[in-house]
Amino acid sequence: MSDSHNQRYDCVVLGAGLAGLYAAYLLRQSNFSVGVLEARERVGGRVLTWRTLAHLQHAELGPEFIDSNHHRVIRLAERFNLTLSTRPDFWGVSPSPPFGRKAHRAWRQFWNEVYALAAQVPDRHAPWHAPESLRMLDCVTMRAFAERLGVWAAGEPLFRRYTQNMEATEPENLSVYSVAAQEAFYGKGVHAGVYRFVDGTDSLPRALADAFCALGGDLRLSAPVDAVEQTPDGVRVYARQAGKPLTVQASYAIVALPFPVLTQLEWRPAFAPWRVDALQCAGKGAVIRTLVQFRRRFWREEPFPRVYADRADISAIWEETDLQAGESGVLSFWTGGDAARHWASLSEGARIDECLRVLEVMYPDCRAQVIAARSYDWQADPFAQHAYIHHAPGYLTEALPLLRQPEGRLHFAGDYLSLFVGYMEGALESGERAAHAVQDALRPPA
Ligand SMILES: Cc1cc2nc3c(=O)[nH]c(=O)nc-3n(C[C@H](O)[C@H](O)[C@H](O)COP(=O)(O)OP(=O)(O)OC[C@H]3O[C@@H](n4cnc5c(N)ncnc54)[C@H](O)[C@@H]3O)c2cc1C
Structure with a gap:
């Protein structure tokens, strides 16, 4: 780690979770100068062993x-x-007594309908491009859809257990179109x-951070970012480290912070109103x-x-x-x-x-x-403020395509921007996308 303050990089990355670390590693591999600012005293963010x-x-x-x-x-x-x-030797139970046959029948009926919807999603990588009949279902919750099918009363305990385990929320808060779109995105034959x-999940962010530093990348821990300013030729990031102010300049920034944190920082100029509105649609699991x-x-x-x-x-x-x-x-x-x-x-x-x-x-x-x-x-956790996103009504078709857009010299990464919803894979995918966008901006294709 370099001691120099007021350093200028090609790209500064905010947040050393998997999204930020992967973006930083990819950019450094392509020989761009990269600095990473992380609030915690460790890398990995929500990966915690x-x-x-x-x-x-x-x-x-x-x-x-x-x-x-x-x-x-x-x-x-x-x-x-x-x-x-x-x-091979996994052991797990639910503490509730097994649910009856009626509940399972309702559950199967619900999923058959969801699979039928999934088959209609025209582009599984961009489910927001869909006919109005499907997009309208993005305003319908899982519970409302199950009620329409007449399977809610019998299946409620199973619906609740599913959303609590997988989506970190309740069936009342989850868009049924998002459930179908996730099925379409995953396709058949995936083993969940x-x-x-074997040695703990944190071995992945640690290895990424080591590889980034070995390539000459600059990683600053215990350096929370307070404010970000865009200037005509770059980005200035205001952070603190060891109680002292730290200013970092770069041509571009990748903002790889959890979405609830975003609106608590100072952005100059302020985020566009559409970004602020879209962030409010994101469900905090x-x-x-x-x-x-x-x-x-x-x-x-x-x-x-x-x-x-x-x-x-x-x-x-x-x-x-x-x-x-x-x-x-x-x-x-x-x-x-x-x-x-x-x-x-x-x-x-x-x-x-x-x-x-x-x-x-x-x-x-x-x-x-x-x-x-x-x-x-x-x-x-002040640097996470949620576990992972759930797609509340409207998020998938209205908010997500907007939130993926850059704003000036700011590019965005994080699991909330991926169709691998709330997964490490989604964080990596978003980091890769942001790194490629910054790479193109720094070195426009010939
Ligand atoms: C309980 C739980 C279970 C999960 N189970 C699974 C699972 O089984 N499989 C799976 O694939 N995924 C799972 N996930 C999801 C997975 O952890 C996330 O998708 C992934 O780790 C998110 O990475 P990220 O880089 O997008 O965000 P984060 O890991 O949150 O990284 C963001 C980084 O920004 C930093 N930061 C915040 N504020 C500031 C600031 N002001 N200045 C500088 N830095 C800041 C944070 O400290 C953090 O390091 C689970 C998550 C949780 C919480």
């Missing part, structure tokens, strides 16, 4: 699962020699959540992840509980350590959507206690086995 566990085990507080079509993640893992593994990083390490993996001895807790606030429990050696093991508890918002008023200790209460119903002696625990509320 808990590594202070006993017996050298680790577990994820942020992302974990990788789909078979996340080709950028998979390629980077290969490039940096990071092992990805499938999940098949891979994980809420997740609290709680991890508990136990001395023994008792859940392996009796894999399916005889009694269920019947609590809807924890929608999934699974083992984090199935790819790791040792007698001890870690369970992950997922709280998403409205339940995560309600839990936000609880202390970390109270949240851990709630998780153990639920587990005790299924495994009565579990509390005695606890070694360590941690609970992380992503809404309360």
